[in-house]
Amino acid sequence: MTDCLACVNSTVCLKCPIAYKTNGANNVTCSNCLGSCMTCTTVYDQCTSCYNSTQFRYLSGSSCLCLAGYYDTLSTTNYTCKLCSSVLTNCYLCNNNSTCLQCYTNYYLYTSGSLTQCQQCSIFC
Numbered sequence: 234m235t236d237c238l239a240c241v242n243s244t245v246c247l248k249c250p251i252a253y254k255t256n257g258a259n260n261v262t263c264s265n266c267l268g269s270c271m272t273c274t275t276v277y278d279q280c281t282s283c284y285n286s287t288q289f290r291y292l293s294g295s296s297c298l299c300l301a302g303y304y305d306t307l308s309t310t311n312y313t314c315k316l317c318s319s320v321l322t323n324c325y326l327c328n329n330n331s332t333c334l335q336c337y338t339n340y341y342l343y344t345s346g347s348l349t350q351c352q353q354c355s356i357f358c
Contacts (some may be wrong), residue, residue: 236263268312269297289314304329323351 236253237246249263251262254273260342266273269290270280283290283297290297290312299305304327306315317327323340324333336342336351 243353267297268309271297284312288312289316298337301326321351 236250237248238250239248245290245349246325251271252268253263253264253273254277254301267278269282269283270278271282271284273280274295277293277346279295280292281295281301283292285291288297289300289303290337290343291300292298299311302317302325303314306313315330317324317333318337319331322335323337324335325331325337326335333342334351339354340351341352341354343350
């Protein structure tokens with residue numbers, strides 16, 4: 234049986250590899266979980282564990298969310314969370330690649346028109 238790690242016979246799978254789930258009422262075959270799930274229930278997008286060190290995600294309920302300081306690219310092909318400060322200078326917490334929510338220590342959010350960025354504090358900050 235393709236992708237099955239342990240089976241009862243040629244038609245019933247007991248254990249699927251990481252990132253796969255069993256299908257059918259009788260665990261007939263294995264198929265992929267959602268890309269952000271390391272393991273999932275018998276439902277594609279109901280995660281039971283996440284890729285912490287490679288995708289920078291943690292389990293919240295049955296979803297794999299980005300760790301603090303990272304944002305979700307919402308890509309359907311690359312599930313790795315991106316570091317906020319890699320696209321927003323001195324940004325510690327963001328919700329996407331253009332909106333900073335919190336800056337690193339000694340920086341503050343400064344908004345001018347539609348642009349919000351982190352600026353270094355003066356000695357009076």
